[in-house]
Amino acid sequence: MVPRGNRNSFDIRRQNPDGSQIVLSQTTLADGTKKVTGFKQTVDARDGTTTRVYADGRRVTEGRDFEHRSVGSGLNFVSRHNGLREAVLADGRPVFQDRFTDGGGRQVIERTRYARWSHGRPEYEPQPVIRRYDVVHIHGAPVAQYRPSRFAPDDYRGYYTRFAVPLVVGAAAWVAFAAPAATYSDPVALMGDMQISSGFEEGYAYSGPYDASPVDASPEAEGLRRQMATVQQQVKASVQSNPALKNQLATVDVQAASSQVQQAVDRAVPVQIAEDIRQQVRKQVRLSVAMQQNGHPLVLTDVLVSGYAKIYLFQTAQPLNVAEVSTGAECFLNTGDLIGFSTLPRGDSAFAEMKVVASGSNSCPAGSVVQVRLTELQEMLNGFSERVAENLKRVNACAASGGC
Structure with missing residues (x-):
């Protein structure tokens, strides 16, 4: 049992007879509540992979040239070191696939x-949607850089013209939002809010099951949670019976942790979006629309050298496992x-220290500082641009129908 950071957080590690390891982490959040997560880690030296199965059913496998992430719905994401990515449903059907081609x-x-x-x-789309990306390198690592779609001038006209009649939006x-709106007169405001809400809608879809077989109820996940509870009880007994250990871990509340094992399987609650975050995203959407009109890609290096890099917000494009800077603990x-x-x-x-400003219930909590690869930040910019293009179509459709 190893305390981390301010000693109100800790890791418990137990080696299993088969060589795998159970790791249980308790983290004290800013509001004083304690969050417990856990995973089982298996290392296969023959094929060079490390696999972690989490208490909520997620699975991450890191190989020599790839990373495979499976989320709560059973959706699988694969990121390859050559820059290619793909996503596959639990039943094997593809969601998207990359390939190299001549440009x-x-x-x-x-x-x-x-x-x-x-x-x-x-x-499923009536016809598959094909997008093209330039291959760029960040610290030697190849990554896709989105080529923005250019729409007809009429497609942009609706974005810059206030609605004749306020649109009703569910x-x-x-x-x-801190100041929720039931109607919108300004398409810029509507599209900015869509950019935020559509991202979280997608994230919650990834987290929760969409069929009758929730991943967090799988025998493997349930077995891991039972093992976590057993390990906590064993550590609690050891601390109470060993004065030296009890003194060393004086501020660690093991008993409180034992009742929190199920927190890894939290259910979705609305994400609180402060007004300053909302306004910043609206500004970035406006910038992205202008760049797409001019055929300019949204590029990480341009953001870094700009005067607004310190306030720029990135919207996660694909599920990621990251490490907290202060404690080294892993979060999602x-x-x-x-x-x-x-x-x-x-x-x-090749990494940036990023502060979480708004996140879902099972994600790294707001206020956390985490390490994120720069290649993932570029992928977030790609996703942001693509979402802007999709939401531009949605806003035009809403304007034509009189509501969203």
């Missing part, structure tokens, strides 16, 4: 998207979570 004498990535998420379920169950960023620079990255670092 007029230079290599580009072509991404084919087969399905999108609607009301918590995958919905409240989104997954976000709670889901699609839609919003992060900003805690400190700007050094020129020789």
Whole structure:
């Protein structure tokens, strides 16, 4: 049992007879509540993989040239070190797939998207959507850089013209704005709010089951939670019977942790969105629309050298496992979570320290500072631009129908 950070957080590690390891982490949040997560880690030296199975059913496998992440719905994401990515449903059907192709004498990535998420379920496109990305390198690592779609001038006209009659918009169950709006007269405001809510809608769809087989109820996940509870009871007994250990871990509340094992399987609650976050996203959406009109990509290096890098917000594009800077503990960023620079990255670092500003219930809590790869930040910019393009279509459709 190893205390972390301020000693109100700790890790418990137990080696199993089969060579696997149970790791249980308790973290004290800013409001004083204690969150417990756990995973079982298995290392396979023959194929060079490390696999972690989490108490909520998520699974992460790191290999020599790839990372595979499975989330609560059973959706699987694969990121390869050569820059290619893909996502596959639990039943094996593809959501999107990347491939290299020729781009007029230079290599580009072509991404084919087969399905999108609607009301918590995958919905297959009538025709697959194909997007193209330039291949760029960040600290030697290849990453896709989105080529923005250019719409007809009429498609943008509705974004800059106030609605003749305020549009009625249904409240989104997954976000709670500080000043909620039931109607919108300004398409800029509507699209900015859509950018936030559609990201969290997608993230919650990834987290929760969309069929009759929830991942967190799998025998493997349930068995892990039982093992976690057993380990906590054993540690509690050891601390109480050993005065030296009890003195060493004086501020660690093991008993409180034992009642919190199920917190890893929290249910979704609306994400609180402060007004300053809302306004910043609206500004970034406005900038993204202007860049798409001019055919300019949204590029990480441009953000870093700009005067607004310190206040720029990134919207997580794909589920990620990241490490907290202060404690080294692992936590989860889901699609839609919003992060900003805690400190700007050094020129020789492939990572950035990012502060979580708004996140879902099972994600790294707001206020956490985590390490994120710069390649993932570029993927977030790609996702932001793509979501802007999709929401521009939605706003035009809402204006035509008189409501959303």
